[in-house]
Amino acid sequence: MNVEHPDKICDGTLAFLDVETTGLMGKQPSITEIAVVAVGRRHFLTFSNNPSAYTKLPRVMSKLVSVINPAKSISPTASLITGLNPANVAAQPTFAEFYQTLHSFLLNLIQPVTLIAHNGLQFDFPILKTEMARCGNPDLPATFFCCDSLKLFRLLDNLLLADMEKKRAYFRTFNNNQNVLTSVTLFSSPVSASSAAFSSSTSEAVVQKDDDLVDLPKNSVEMSSSLNCNLQGEIIRYSFAGTESYKLHHTLIDSRWYPNASRKLNFDSNIENDQLSPKKDSPKAKIRLEGICGDSTSLFATFRYSLKDLYLRMFGDKLQMAHCAENDCIALLRCALMYGEEFLSQSLNNSIPFNSIPYNI
Incomplete structure (x- = not known):
C-alpha cells in the first residue's frame, strides 16, 4: 500500500x-x-x-x-x-x-x-x-x-485487501518467469508474543468459519470456505530456490506484523525494484498459494x-x-x-x- x-x-x-x-x-x-x-x-x-x-x-x-x-x-x-x-x-x-x-x-x-x-x-x-x-x-x-x-480501520483493511490482490496476481506471474517463487505456505497455529523460532513441518492452514468475525447477525454473512483466518495471527513462509524465510503475519496475511518481523513486505515498491524476486539462477518451479487463493473479498466484510x-x-x-x-x-x-x-x-x-x-x- x-x-x-x-x-x-x-x-x-x-x-x-x-x-x-x-x-x-x-x-x-x-x-x-x-x-x-x-x-x-x-x-x-x-x-x-x-x-x-x-x-x-x-x-x-x-x-x-x-x-x-x-x-x-x-x-x-x-x-x-x-x-x-x-x-x-x-x-x-x-x-x-x-x-x-x-x-x-x-x-x-x-x-x-x-x-x-x-x-x-x-x-x-x-x-x-x-x-x-x-x-x-x-x-x-x-x-x-x-x-x-x-x-x-475499515479503510485500512480495504486497502490491505487491494494489496493482497496485487500480491496474488504478482505471485501468479512467476509461472512465466525464470525467477520463480517455489512456495507460499500459510500455517495454522496462532502466534504468541514469545514465538521466536518456527518449524518448517507445521501443517498448512485449514479453513474454519468463526461467527465471532461476523459484524452482522450470525446468518447474514458467511465467510468464504476457501479462506483461513485465525484470531491471533499466522506465519507465512516464502521459499526461494530451496531456502526458506519466515515472516510473521497478522490474520490478514499481508502487512501487519507481529514480533520478530525484520521488515514489512510492501509489494507496491518491491514489485518495481525486484527486491522480492529470487536470485537470478533460481530454477523454474510452480507456485503453490495454499491458504491465500480464494474469494478474499468476503473476508473483510465480515469483520467486526x-x-x-x-x-x-x-x-x-x-x-x-x-x-x-x-x-x-x-x-x-x-x-x-x-x-x-x-x-x-x-x-x-x-x-x-x-x-x-x-x-x-
Whole structure:
C-alpha cells in the first residue's frame, strides 16, 4: 500500500481520545469521564517498527484522565457499563471546572494534533465540542484535526485487501518467469508474543468459519470456505530456490506484523525494484498459494470493528476494563501501532478540522 514518506508525516501528535457519558446520543449526554493519551508522530512511527510494539507501549506519552461530575443523572445502563454513578462522581470536578486543564493540556501538545476516537464522528467529537460550547469556547486552533478510527480501520483493511490482490496476481506471474517463487505456505497455529523460532513441518492452514468475525447477525454473512483466518495471527513462509524465510503475519496475511518481523513486505515498491524476486539462477518451479487463493473479498466484510473485537482479533485477549476511558485509549493506541506507518499516514489523509465537527444538540 502506498504511504507518504515518513519525513513528511512525523511532525505533530496523535492524541487518542475517549469519553464516557451519562447515556446515549439521543439523550443529550454529558461527559462522566475523559481520557487523552498523546504520542508524537515520530515516536509512534519509530516504535511501531519495533518488535516490542506487540507487547509494550511507547515510553514517551502524555496522558490526561479525569472523572467528571456531569451535574445530571446518569442512566442505569451507563452506570452498569462504566461503573460510574452519582455517588462516586459527586466529588469530581464538573466539565466547566475541568475545561481549562483540558484546554491547556491540548495546546501544549506538539502541533498539529490529530484527535483519534473510535466512532468519534458519531459520538466522542460532537459530545466534546458541545461540552466545550457550554463553557463558552467550543473551538480549538486550526491545527487540531479529528479522525474516526472505526472508519479508519475499515479503510485500512480495504486497502490491505487491494494489496493482497496485487500480491496474488504478482505471485501468479512467476509461472512465466525464470525467477520463480517455489512456495507460499500459510500455517495454522496462532502466534504468541514469545514465538521466536518456527518449524518448517507445521501443517498448512485449514479453513474454519468463526461467527465471532461476523459484524452482522450470525446468518447474514458467511465467510468464504476457501479462506483461513485465525484470531491471533499466522506465519507465512516464502521459499526461494530451496531456502526458506519466515515472516510473521497478522490474520490478514499481508502487512501487519507481529514480533520478530525484520521488515514489512510492501509489494507496491518491491514489485518495481525486484527486491522480492529470487536470485537470478533460481530454477523454474510452480507456485503453490495454499491458504491465500480464494474469494478474499468476503473476508473483510465480515469483520467486526468494535474496539473489543479489534483488540481480540489483534492480540488474542479480551479487552480488560472496557469503557474505562484510559484503558480504551491505550487499547486503541495498541491497535493503531499494529498498523504502524499505514495507520499514521491514513489518519492524516482522512482527518477533518475539529472546528468543523457539529454540536450534539
